[in-house]
Amino acid sequence: MDYPLPLPSGRQNGARVLIYSHDTFGLGHLRRSRAIANAIAEERADCSIVIISGSPVIGNFEFGSGVDYIRIPGVTKLPDGDYRSLNLNVNLDEAVGLRQDLILQAAQSFRPDVFIVDKEPTGFRGEVVPALDYLESQGCRRVLGIRDVMDEPALLVPEWERKGAKEILVRSYDEVWVYGLEDVYRPLDALDLPATVTDRITYTGYLRREVPPTPSLTRYPKITKQPFILVTTGGGGDGDDLIDWVISAYEHDADIEMPALIVFGPFVNRDMRRSFMERIARHPKLDAIAFDTKIEHLMQKAAAIVAMGGYNTFCEILSFDKRALIVPRTRPRLEQHIRAVAAERLGLASMLSDYDAARTPDRMALALKGLADQPRPSEVVIPGLLDGLDRVQERLKSLLDIEQPFMAPRQAAE
Structure with a gap:
C-alpha cells in the first residue's frame, strides 16, 4: 500500500x-x-x-x-x-x-x-x-x-x-x-x-464565507420578512457611534424607504443598548436583536448591509454579494478606513466616514437611500478576489x- x-x-x-x-x-x-x-x-x-x-x-x-x-x-x-x-x-x-x-x-x-x-x-x-x-x-x-x-x-x-x-x-x-x-x-x-x-x-x-448548514436559533423580527437593511457592528464593543448614527438618520428622515434591523453584538455596553432600544421601540422602521452566532443567515436575507468594515464582515459582504455601506472606525486605528477607501475605489462598496466630515443625520439618511441603486460587488470583476x-x-x-x-x-x- x-x-x-x-x-x-x-x-x-x-x-x-x-x-x-x-x-x-x-x-x-x-x-x-x-x-x-x-x-x-x-x-x-x-x-x-x-x-x-x-x-x-x-x-x-x-x-x-x-x-x-x-x-x-x-x-x-x-x-x-x-x-x-x-x-x-x-x-x-x-x-x-x-x-x-x-x-x-x-x-x-x-x-x-x-x-x-x-x-x-x-x-x-x-x-x-x-x-x-x-x-x-x-x-x-x-x-x-x-x-x-x-x-x-x-x-x-x-x-x-x-x-x-x-x-x-x-x-x-x-x-x-x-x-x-x-x-x-x-x-x-x-x-x-x-x-x-x-x-x-x-x-x-x-x-x-458560506451560510451555516443548520438554521439559526435566533428568532428574527417581522421586519426581516420584507427587504431590509442589516446594521451590524461585529462584536459591538466599539459600534456605538454607528448605531447612534443610523438611528438618528431614521429619526431625522421619514422618507428612508427600507427598514433596518440592528444587531448589537455580544460586547455592546448594556446601558448604551438599553438607551438604543428605547429609541428603536419608538420608530416603526427599526428593530434590533442582541446577537446571532449565525449572522450569515441574516446577511443572506438582507437587501443591503451597513457595517463598520472589519475584515470578516467585508468578506461576508463580498461572499453574499450584498450592496453595502461601510462606516469605518477611525480611532484608535485606521485599518477599517483604509479598507473602506480601497473598497469604494474598486466599486465593491460605498463609504461614509466621520474622518473628514461631520456625523450628521442627513448624511447617513442620504447614504441609506442610495443603497437600493448601488451596484453589487459581483458587477466588478477582480480575479482571485x-x-x-x-x-x-x-x-x-x-x-x-x-x-x-x-x-x-x-x-x-x-
Whole structure:
C-alpha cells in the first residue's frame, strides 16, 4: 500500500494543525480562525485542528468535525488602551504568564504539523514565542496569517519595533499568508522586510464565507420578512457611534424607504443598548436583536448591509454579494478606513466616514437611500478576489509535502 510522505511530526497520516487566535478584543480574529479551521477540516477528513483562544464566547460557535478549541484565560482592552485580565482576579503579567504556559503545553501535547498564528507574530505580549521556539525544534511549519490591512504605516512600524515583531517574523516563520489581494493593499510594505521574508509572502485573496448548514436559533423580527437593511457592528464593543448614527438618520428622515434591523453584538455596553432600544421601540422602521452566532443567515436575507468594515464582515459582504455601506472606525486605528477607501475605489462598496466630515443625520439618511441603486460587488470583476480558502489549502498541502489527501484512518499506534 502506498502512503503519503511522512508528516513533519513523523506520522504517516492524520495531519494536525494548531491555530492561535489573537483575541483580546471583539470577534474578528476568532471568526477568521474558525473559517480557516472549518475549511481545512471539510477538505481533509483525517486532519485534526485545534484553535487556542481566550474569547469568552468561543463556545457559542459551531465547529466542523475534526475541529476543537482550547479556551485560555481571557484578557480585555480598556478604554484607555491598556489591558487587564477578563475574569481572573490576577494582574495582567500573571494572566499572560498563565496563557503562555498553556499555549506551550498545548503545542507539546498536540504535536502539530503546522502552527498558524493570527495577526501578531509574537502573540499577545510575546505569549506565543516559547511555543514557536519549541515547535521549530520539532520540525513544525509555522505560518503567520494576517488580514489585508493591519494599520497605517505611521503606527504599525513603531508598534512592531516595540514588540520585536519584525525580528520574530524573520526568525521564526516559514510563511506569511495575507488574506487579501496585493492589488488592494500591501500591509507589510512599510516594515522594510528582507527579501528572505517577502519571498515567503502569499496573497491568498479574501476568505469566502458560506451560510451555516443548520438554521439559526435566533428568532428574527417581522421586519426581516420584507427587504431590509442589516446594521451590524461585529462584536459591538466599539459600534456605538454607528448605531447612534443610523438611528438618528431614521429619526431625522421619514422618507428612508427600507427598514433596518440592528444587531448589537455580544460586547455592546448594556446601558448604551438599553438607551438604543428605547429609541428603536419608538420608530416603526427599526428593530434590533442582541446577537446571532449565525449572522450569515441574516446577511443572506438582507437587501443591503451597513457595517463598520472589519475584515470578516467585508468578506461576508463580498461572499453574499450584498450592496453595502461601510462606516469605518477611525480611532484608535485606521485599518477599517483604509479598507473602506480601497473598497469604494474598486466599486465593491460605498463609504461614509466621520474622518473628514461631520456625523450628521442627513448624511447617513442620504447614504441609506442610495443603497437600493448601488451596484453589487459581483458587477466588478477582480480575479482571485474570494479565492482565499483555496489558496490556504494549496499552501497547507505544500507545507506538509503531501502527495495525496488525508483520507486514510489514523493508525492505532504512531
